[in-house]
Amino acid sequence: MKYVSKEIKWGIIGCGNVTEVKSGPAYKITCGFTISAVMRRDAKKVKDYAKRHQIDTYYTDADQLINDPNVDAVYIATPPDSHKYYALKVAAAGKPCCIEKPLSPSYADSLEVYNAFKDKNIPLFVAYYRRSLPRFLKIKSWIDTGLIGQVRHISSHLSKPPSEKDLSKTYNWRTDDKIAPGGYFDDLASHELDLFTYFFGNIKEAHGVSVNQQNLYSAKDAVTASWVHENGVTGSGTWNFGCSEHLDKVIIYGSKGTIKFSVFHDNPIVLKCEDRRKEVYIENPNHIQFPHVENMRFYFDDPSQTHPSTGETALHTSWVMDKILGQI
Numbered sequence: 001m002k003y004v005s006k007e008i009k010w011g012i013i014g015c016g017n018v019t020e021v022k023s024g025p026a027y028k029i030t031c032g033f034t035i036s037a038v039m040r041r042d043a044k045k046v047k048d049y050a051k052r053h054q055i056d057t058y059y060t061d062a063d064q065l066i067n068d069p070n071v072d073a074v075y076i077a078t079p080p081d082s083h084k085y086y087a088l089k090v091a092a093a094g095k096p097c098c099i100e101k102p103l104s105p106s107y108a109d110s111l112e113v114y115n116a117f118k119d120k121n122i123p124l125f126v127a128y129y130r131r132s133l134p135r136f137l138k139i140k141s142w143i144d145t146g147l148i149g150q151v152r153h154i155s156s157h158l159s160k161p162p163s164e165k166d167l168s169k170t171y172n173w174r175t176d177d178k179i180a181p182g183g184y185f186d187d188l189a190s191h192e193l194d195l196f197t198y199f200f201g202n203i204k205e206a207h208g209v210s211v212n213q214q215n216l217y218s219a220k221d222a223v224t225a226s227w228v229h230e231n232g233v234t235g236s237g238t239w240n241f242g243c244s245e246h247l248d249k250v251i252i253y254g255s256k257g258t259i260k261f262s263v264f265h266d267n268p269i270v271l272k273c274e275d276r277r278k279e280v281y282i283e284n285p286n287h288i289q290f291p292h293v294e295n296m297r298f299y300f301d302d303p304s305q306t307h308p309s310t311g312e313t314a315l316h317t318s319w320v321m322d323k324i325l326g327q328i
Contacts, residue, residue, distance in 0.1 A: 148254030
């Protein structure tokens with residue numbers, strides 16, 4: 001792949017944990033990308049982050065970063081409730097943007113962000129990075145080549161015990177219903193449902209029930225859902241964050257076999273079809289967002305190569321999430 005000669009200089013808004021290993025370094029090691037500036041409201045923390053990651057420019061004001069002429073594109077890595085606020089500013093500045101998932105806490109806000117970039121024809125990406133990981137590309141290749149025949153159904157189960165933070169009722173934005181109405185469902189199931197639409201196409205109908213069983217925080221802690229993709233593949237899922245067992249299991253059922261895998265756990269993927277059983281382990285990269293970030297570089301080099309995770313695909317995931325939670 002031949003890169004364009006122009007180096008793309010990124011600015012990061014929000015320098016929390018996700019940018020330490022998962023994403024931030026990926027922007028530095030991707031050929032043709034650099035990080036020219038970072039922003040965090042806490043002056044001491046942003047200075048420390050910039051020093052540790054060898055970034056020369058840092059701000060406590062997002063507007064300064066967004067309008068910095070040395071910043072070509074912006075990565076928004078803040079909690080979801082501020083995604084729209086910052087994204088609309090980036091769109092107004094006319095700069096490409098990548099936003100952490102979910103796109104926004106609601107479909108309505110996600111749609112507003114999507115339209116802001118679409119109206120100006122500005123690239124918008126969302127960090128549903130599993131669409132770019134080799135592990136899940138292998139699963140997609142098994143599906144697309146018909147190794148399990150016609151896909152009939154996908155079943156997902158994610159459960160885990162409450163954390164010490166949950167039990168102590170220490171504040172956590174991930175379980176604040178004003179930021180994440182579905183709690184950990186918003187944070188984790190969004191990855192799963194987005195991946196399933198990558199495998200099988202858009203979902204045309206989705207339903208769900210959601211409750212707060214433990215009363216440890218304001219967001220929901222138990223969700224069950226069913227849906228159908230436009231191609232007729234049905235799906236069901238359950239997410240519970242008060243169980244004794246940490247279980248992460250997905251099964252794709254086809255007319256000739258099954259594929260079993262985990263979305264978050266570091267387990268092999270298992271193919272069973274007719275008299276054949278195949279188990280494959282594919283390790284994730286050290287910086288797990290690297291393939292996602294590199295795919296953005298490929299897109300900038302040649303826009304005819306569509307990126308797997310765009311504002312449009314993430315908008316659909318937001319719609320599915322709101323349908324399941326009964327928000328629309």
